[in-house]
Structures are given as structure tokens and as C-alpha cells.
Amino acid sequence: MSMTKQIKVGNIRIGGGAPISIQSMTKTDTRDVRATVRQIKELEKAGCEIVRVAIKDFEAASAIKAIKRKANLPLVADIHFDYRLALRAIENGADKIRLNPGNIYKEPEIREVVIAAKKRKIPIRVGANSGSIRLKAQGSRLKAEDLVTPVLGYIKILERMDFYDIIVSLKASDVISTIEVCKLFSKKSEYPLHLGVTAAGPASTGIVKSAIGIGNLLLDGVGDTIRVSLTGDPVEEVIAAKNILQAINLRNFGPEIISCPTCGRCQVDLKSIAEQIDSRLKASPGFVRDRQGSRGKFSLQPSVFSRKVFKIAIMGCEVNGPGEAKEADIGIACGKGSGVIFKKGRILKRVKEKDIVKELLKNI
Template sequence: MITRRQSTEIRLGNLTIGGSAPISVQSMTKTDTRNIPATIAQIKELEECGCEIIRLAIPDMEAASALKSIRPKVKIPIVADIHFDYRLALASLSAGVDGLRLNPGNIGDPERVKAVVKSAKEREIPIRIGVNAGSLPKDLPPELTIAQKMVKAAMGHIKILEGLDFGLIKVSLKAFDVPTTIEAYTQIASLIPYPLHVGITETGTPKTGLVRSAVGIGNLLYMGIGDTIRVSLTAPPHEEVFAAYEILKSLNLRQRGPILVSCPTCSRTEVDIVGIASRVQEALNKIDKPIRVAVMGCAVNGPGESKEADLGIACGKGQGLLFRKGEKIAVVPEDELVDALLREIASL
């Protein structure tokens, strides 16, 4: 049983973050925010696959203005990603965003920081402080580890907001290096009450990025640390959402859509179990039912080894078993196994 760190609750649009609320899945658009139709289309695609928070880069005033057209067309909370220019933050708030990703210490002029915080406070809009290992302030003590520097930088930004009586805060501390990220989050989790957004940054393409993200995010979640997560991949954003839910499902923290259990194959396998499992996975990607489905290559051990599955198939030479909860319900020719399995899934 995972015991989650109890953070304070904040509201991000219609979503509760922190406290006892479910861990939320976030992604970021990879369109040009100034391209309004493309950005809306991508957000809608992400909504359909379960994304619950979307972050948009706001590089200039044109992008900030585009938010006025984007916000009414989508359902999930929008976070505007702002760097340095306080005017972009003010314009994004006026456009109706649900959250800001902004480091107040990077704005500079205290009066400009006050203006942003005042506007966010009036609208009850949270601010996420996001510290990345690759862009730390240069004046941090050199004797500190990277993780310690990340924590110190975050605490400096937090102090600015707290000094302005602002408490709608969420924090992230991301690095490419997994141990550094875990160390940073572990340190800050005991120092602040605010919700934590968890992720490993710049992990690369799916083949390696999924592993790095699963190890880093999974370890933190298992320790009870994390209120929202993003799997950052050099890939279409829907792949980030799929991966995030798989991480959550593997720790029994969220259940969305099916779980596929499939054997790795061995010399007992007499069918193309890799191809069969791929077909089943593709079909399951279109289903929202929180069920467990098994694809096993051995009719001798398959049903027993996957007895907790709601439905499954165990393949033999020329035919296979269709089973439910480990109990055989039919013997099916090999070329009809997948279709028979999908029919049973549809009937649930």
C-alpha cells in the first residue's frame, strides 16, 4: 500500500490538485500556440485519451492573445508556460488560463512580480514554480549538489510568492538524471506543503525515454511523492499520456483503460505470440474499460499464470483456449483467437 504525502489542495480550473485528489496526468502541446486550429485540435485529441491538464508555451504576445480563442474551445485546464516576461503572464491571465508556470525570481523587478501575483490572486489562479537542473541560477553555492541547488532555487521562488501572501503554489524539480531528480523531490517534499508536479525532463525518444521516466516517476510515486505527473517524450503528446497512465496503473494508483498481460514467449510457443499481442494491444488502446486481458503463449501454464485476468487466451498449436478468470470457456482455432477474445471483451 502506497501512503501518499499529504499536500495542500489547490484548484486548477475544474480539477482538484493535491490532498487526497487522484494524481493527475499532464502533457504539453507540441503545436505552435499561435496556430489556433492546430492547437485546439491537439488538445481535443489529448482530452479523448485522458489528458487532464495541458500546458502551452507562450513565447510572445501573439501566443498569449491566441489563448482567448483556445480557452473556450477545450475542456481541460490550460497552464500558460511563461519565461521572464511578466507582460505575457498578465495577458495569459486576462485570456482566462487556469494556471501559470512561472518562476517569479526570473522576472526581476519586484513591482512586476507583484503585478502578476496580484492578478493571479484575484482570479485564484495557481502558479507552478518549475526548476530544471539545466537552467539553474549562477549564484548558487558551488559546494552544493545539483539536487541541493535545485531545492535552494525553488525555495527562493517560493519565498517570493509567500512574501506576497500567495499560497496557490505547485512545484516541480526536474532533471534528466534520475537519481538527481529523486534526491531533489525527496528533499523538498519535507520542506513545503505544496503539491508537487513530478517528471523527468528531456528523456528523449520513447524507446529510452519511457524507461527513464518510468524509473524516475515510478520511484517517486512509490514513495508517495507526486500530485501531477508528465512523461516528457520526443514523441506525439498522446504517447506521453498513455505512458503516464501505464505508470499509474502499474502502481495501482489509477485505473484507466485495459491492462494487457502477455508472456515473453519461449520454445514452448507455437504461434506468433508477438504479433497476436500487438493486435490485441492495438484494439485495447481504443477501449476505456478498466479490465485486465492476458495473451499467453502456452496452453499448459497460461490460464493459471494469468488467473487474475478478466479475460485471456492461451495459444497452442493450431488452436488455443479462451478463458475468464483462469477458467476455460472455449477452445478456438488459432486464426479466430483474437476475434473471439475481442468479442468477449465487447460483451463485458
């Protein structure tokens, strides 16, 4: 059992026990520097740590220089079909290059990219997707080996040039294949894995697929950095990624609200109370600090998984309310037009419904 190798992308460490980092990808035309920088800043504010930009032509590759002058996040150049775009992106300061073995596979071309990456001391992500492999398999069902074997072959080309600054992603658009492929790869290689379910769809389904796929792998000790792929605002990808990591206690981005779904027993406007607490906490910078956990492959440490998250219970009635409120750091169990506040397991006071938000915030 060993940890993955540690790779640096800009100032972010990936693998080797580093905290699981969050990535996203801009959806702007990279040649539009102003729009791309604006989106990168939004992503950074949301908690993104590494951002990828699409390089579809030389103008986009050259735009990296201007983008890097104005944006702080490490920048990954996403390259397909033409290896020369990678060379231009590297010249212009890309912090990592993503190559797709499905469309850049000629050894002399890969070699040129490796030489340039080595010179600039930046890593290469070997990013394989089921889509490109499936094309070659003429529609037959994807097996884990179909993706893992060519990627291992690709890595060999890089290693033959003494290049080991490698990150790997193996993505399928279905959850089960993604899990199978990543688990197989992690048994065969020590290179860090970038996890994600590709083309997961719009938020309603994409977050569910990503949470199951990424969460399953991380709980098994597989994966070092994640990207949730959604058809929509990339900020949603970052929020979903943070929620996945916090749900399995790998990182702590702030207090956790435990609130009941409400039912016919509830006699207060619990939805409004929970939403007000949630939005007030998110707006409070003191609570949006991240206590990062770290762990390496096959080494889920109990201390990391039991790390303390501040819990706030907001419960609708006496059925589950007092139990959850007592368990939390602070909680309220509501009744008819009022609620009982619990702090560290003890009853603090009874308050009227109109004062619940104010009193909870004061005590939080």
C-alpha cells in the first residue's frame, strides 16, 4: 500500500497525501481574455484551486500570457488534436498541459511536448475519456482495461524520456465505468489521479452522478484532485465539489447545517429559518475557512475522517428535533410558533419563532 506520487501545479500540490484539490474549467472563449479572467476570478472566489482553459487555436494558446497576468489560479491548457498548441501554451506560461491520448498519440509529437514541459518544469495530465476510446472500439461496451491499457502505454512514452511529472484522468460518462477504470488504474500506477465523471449532464443529474462516482472512489482511497463536470455555470461545479469533499469529511469549508425536510408536524417556517442561517453564514468570512484534511492512496486515516465539523441542527418538531439538536454544536427543536435552543447538548433557552434566526446566529 503506497501513496501516490506528489505533483505540483503552480502552488497546488496534488497527490502524496496533499489535500484533495478542486478543479474546474472555464466556459468562455479563451481568446476573450477579459471574460475568461472574470470567470476565473468567480471560480477562485467560490473555492476553485486549479482552472483549465480550452485551447482550440494558437490565439487561445497565446492568450494564456495575458490571462496569467490578471488571474491567480494555476492554469491548465486543455489540448486536443494539435500538439503545437501545447508548445505555444507552454511558451506562454501554462502551469500544466492536458493531453488526450485519443487524439495526440504520435510519439514524435508527444516527445516535443515533453521536452518543452520538462524545460519549464510543469506537469502533463494524461487525460483519457471513454468517448475517444469508444470511437476506436466501434461502440462495444467499455471495459476498464480499454482505457487503462492505452494510458499506461502513453505513460511509458513519457517515462522513456525521464519525465515523471504526470497526473492521470480516466473518465467515462457513466458512473460505474468511471469507478471501475479508476480503481484498476490505481492498482497499477502510483501517479496521482484526477477524478471526475465526464459529461455528467446538467446540475440536477450531474451532481448526483459526480457525488456517487467521485465519493465512492475517494472513500476507497482513490483520487487526488477532483472536477465535477456540469452543463451550466462552472461555479456550481466548485460548490458541488466542496460539498462532496465536506460530506465525506475530507475537507471542511465551514459549518454543516442539519435541517429536517419538514412535514405536517412542523409548525414554524423552517425552510425560511434554515435558508436565512445558511445565507448569513456563507456571507460571514470567519466561517468560510477551510481546514484541509489530507490523505494518500489506501491510507484513509481515522483522524482525518472524524475531523470535527461545526454542526448546526435546525429541526421542525419534537420527533427528531431534540435528539439532533443535542448532538449538534448548536441546534433548535421547534414547536408551535417557538423553539428550544440547545448548545453543546444542553438546553439554553426557549425562543419565539420570530427570534429564532437572531438567537441562533448570536450563539453560533
